[in-house]
Amino acid sequence: MRQLVIAIDGHSSCGKSTTAKAVAAELGYAYIDTGAMYRAVTLYLLEHSIAFDDLPHIEEALHQMQISFKRNRKTGRNELCLDGKVREDEIRQMRISNSVSEVSVIPAVRHALVRQQQQMGRKRGIVMDGRDIGTTVFPDAEVKIFMTADTHTRATRRQEELAVKNEVVELADIIDNLEKRDHIDSTRAESPLRRASDAVLLDTSHMTIDEQVDFVLERVSAAL
């Protein structure tokens, strides 16, 4: 069967990765969480005390760091590795969420990661979620979804995800973080968060995960 590229973009914490993962599993496709890659660069810069405006050192760091994904055999989850070490838990912490949008505006960072993402999807048969997949990484994706949800719903979901990892964060702080990130992500000069003209809008505020997955799978069937 024809192998497609499925691009799922949208606002922070509206269920993109949960839906994308389930769609990939259903189709036997690879799944790439591009947000994890921007989070990994942020973690690297913070750990190496590289300032976000120190371009020469950022460029050197981009050459040095190795970002990859490894499948956890126990959970079946694709986990982010930085320099060969699984760093999934650290990249999801609030300290990274609070800085990642500042790092993802840097053109050198975007160029390096977009290139790597295009390489990862060159054989197609992939579901990729992020902010610029349908507009910049794979403008020729056969299926493009733009997901959103109301802020309160998104923040509550994020708070629950963090609680599972024993990170207790006030709802107001999460709302503040989501709104700031969405603002920076949609107003940056380089590949801003925006709906591609041919992307289908999916508001997940009142949808279950199963309904979201079915919605995407219907678009896939129509594209095959």
Ligand code: C5P
């Ligand atoms: O998807 P997630 O919320 O983990 O993404 C974290 C951040 O990474 C986003 O807020 C955005 O700043 C950045 N990002 C991006 N382009 C992508 C994916 C994520 O700029 N394709």
